[in-house]
Amino acid sequence: QLQLVESGGGLVQPGGSLRLSCSASELILDYYAIGWFRQAPGKEREGVLCISASGDSTIYRDSVKGRFTISRDNAKATVFLQMNSLKPGDTAVYYCAARDHYCSGYPDGYGMDYWGKGTLVTVPS
Numbered sequence: 401q402l403q404l405v406e407s408g409g410g411l412v413q414p415g416g417s418l419r420l421s422c423s424a425s426e427l428i429l430d431y432y433a434i435g436w437f438r439q440a441p442g443k444e445r446e447g448v449l450c451i452s453a454s455g456d457s458t459i460y461r462d463s464v465k466g467r468f469t470i471s472r473d474n475a476k477a478t479v480f481l482q483m484n485s486l487k488p489g490d491t492a493v494y495y496c497a498a499r500d501h502y503c504s505g506y507p508d509g510y511g512m513d514y515w516g517k518g519t520l521v522t523v524p525s
Contacts (some may be wrong), residue, residue: 402426402514404434404496409519412486418480418521422496433503435460435512436481438521439491445516448494450503458510460507462488488525493518 403425435450447460497512503509
């Protein structure tokens with residue numbers, strides 16, 4: 401069973417940057433689509449970005465357009481979420497998730513088969 405581990409979260413001031421990593425237990429990561437999702441306290445989970453097995457990106461939230469990018473290094477079985485110009489509204493636990501080949505069409509992550517445990521990103525107001 402594919403296992404995912406997120407890292408790179410932390411406290412960052414508004415306008416700052418962070419790069420999150422999602423490391424997979426299998427080196428056949430190129431078989432999977434990997435998505436990043438987040439959940440803020442008291443709110444429902446929402447999608448951020450996803451990258452398919454072929455490298456196509458899906459943006460789930462317009463608010464991250466131009467600020468966040470997703471990339472993958474299959475040789476290292478790792479997917480990255482580069483977050484720039486961070487805002488207090490980006491504060492959340494960030495999760496990566498995987499499914500075969502294609503990103504889920506559901507922004508809330510329904511249909512993703514494997515999930516990491518999350519990493520906390522805090523942007524104070």
